[in-house]
Amino acid sequence: MQKRFLLILLISTSVFSHAQYKVNFTEKFKKANQGKYKIEINEVKELVQIMIAITASGLENDDMVEQKGTYYQDVIQHFKPFANEKIIQTFDSLLVESIYNYIFLTGNGISYDFKGNKLVKNNIFDFPATTISKIKITENPISTYKTAIEEFARKSNFRAFYKKHKPYYATIVSTYEKNANLGKQWKWLEKNFKTTQNSYTIFCSPLINSLNYTGDFENNNFKLIYMVLPPVDKLENLSARENELLNTRVMFTEIDHNYVKAPTLANQEAVNEYFKDRKKWTNEAIEGVSAYPNPVKVFDEYMTYAVFVLYCKDTYDEKDFQETKQSVISLMKERGFPKMQEFTDKLLKTRSEHPDKKIDDIYPEFLKQFVQ
Template sequence: MKKNTVLLLLLIIGLFRANAQEKASFDKAFQKANNGKSRIEIPPLKELLHIMLAITKTGLNNDDMVNQSGTYYQDVLKHFKPYANEPIIKTFDSLLNVSLYNYIFISGNAMSYDFSGAKLKRNPNYIFPARGVANMVIETNPLDTYRKDIEAFANKSRFSNFYSQHKPYYTQIIEDYKSGADLEKQWKWLEKNFKTSINSYLILCSPLINGLNYTTEFKDNGFRQIVMVLPMLDHDPKLSVIQNELFNTRVMFSEIDHNYVSAPSDANKTAIDSVFKKRATWVNEKADGIYAYPNPIKVFNEYMTFGAFLIYCQDNYNKAIYAETRSNVISLMTARGFMKMELFISCLEQARMAAPDNKIDDLYPKLLELLDK
């Protein structure tokens, strides 16, 4: 059974980005260890919380929220479902019934603690990492509230044994990310082609993540880190190796480049408002989820997010692969309600061809001029 599908769709395309109220502390030691580096992790505490959420009544009945396919999910059920009636699981289920945002507030705040033996110890760098989603803000970290209950559940369910037994599988997922989507390659291209600079990237993954994935940013002491919570890479047997690579790259890239397109969009807001003021020209109001793009700059940014991905593909793949990817993105965007994607990318290609050495930020005025014709 699937619930709140539109909400999940919006989260998967990265619209509900965490509010700028999250708290982090990046001291000199943290900055030295992480500057210019990316990491992909499946942390024990976060995996435990995903498991606990998966065996709630809500999680068991929502295959958008929880990836219920594959051997790993069956292993989770076999090991942990006997503990589904524990009070903390029922508490988590009651929170999910209030709002599915509590999925993020529970699992997203896993960063604020680390396992130290059987106990949870405060993380010195991530103080309150998931405080706000969309218009919902919480004042108390749920892990502060339920820390003892989570410790007790981990001990009773023998979580550490389960995690250790599946460590080779977690390592395989991480290695698959490195080879199948190549975050470093995308990051390097974005830093070269935009004026924005990000210090560090962290991908937090779980075999149980499905539709509820998102991106947030932490800033402290002049240091910027992007954290992405993502599912495993997809490997569709009907697609070629390169087609799977492009699909997985697009999922990641369209999360990452939100952090690069927004600054030049803000700088050109007046022109964007003018060009995109006729909303019916740019979006199909009947498309599911289009209401989440209520103003010109949000509409433009979604076009630009996928436009930048196509320019990345143009730079990194041959003409035939680019043409196929271009067509697929236009079809995808049209289905989502952005029916002018072909016009948008044609104008972006034209603007870049006229000034190939310019940063994409500097192409905005010409792009908007072409779109306004």
């Protein structure tokens, strides 16, 4: 299938960091979510995912839209007859203009809920996706196209489709809860880092493929970490434990961006000095490396995966740990990070010498090992 671009972008924490005032964490919301996590296939967000899937851009790009499986076939059979609707053409033009519009559209889906056939503003998420890197929008696109989106949902009978597939969505949620160990990861991270979080939400869709990212919202002394992820994989050629490790890695290396961020910034001067030789630390021939344009971004990508290796060492037996370590090293090399072996070994060594310290506190000694 022809691909216009490869979506392997893992956007760092605080994707929408300039939008914190666009959420409203009420006391009721805080009480209901403190110390908890949830996995959600949001109705309006799923509508937007489906609309994107039937655009010309979505149909020709199986990195942007997951095109395998029965659910995708159901989507195409049900909704492709409406692909010539004006709003679908508009969405396609936005995607052609910039791939970031995929995030602005789907990311703001959570700012509305259905009430009958109408979209009404969500009282918690007002305008959650305003800024990605240095790109900023000033109007919520769901608000801009609200009437046309409502009309598309009505014409295509979307709400009936969503209701029919609720049992399938429920299996996605339950599989996450059984196989991805979010609670265990959260507990380990807060034991090993100084950063703490109040709550987590995973926004999932069966139509998400390679574009996975994490960010945070902070309001009214409450911090919510969110992740946008595909469903948990269950590959037939892997054992149950291997599938668990694969799915844990996908989630963990998104979550821990939110913990690595603070100590990296606290040691930014050293990171910039020791990781300034980009040719050493990245393979520019690999597509996607450009998403990590400076030493801090490069270091953090190494660090998030190396911390996952630490987690595996603490959590699994020696065989699983060693196999996972080698798979991470191979994966990172394929992604354009050729020094993962050296980086991981240095972190493991530093951690073994200071097993009772927070990872934040071993940063200075760890970084000194990279002095030329």
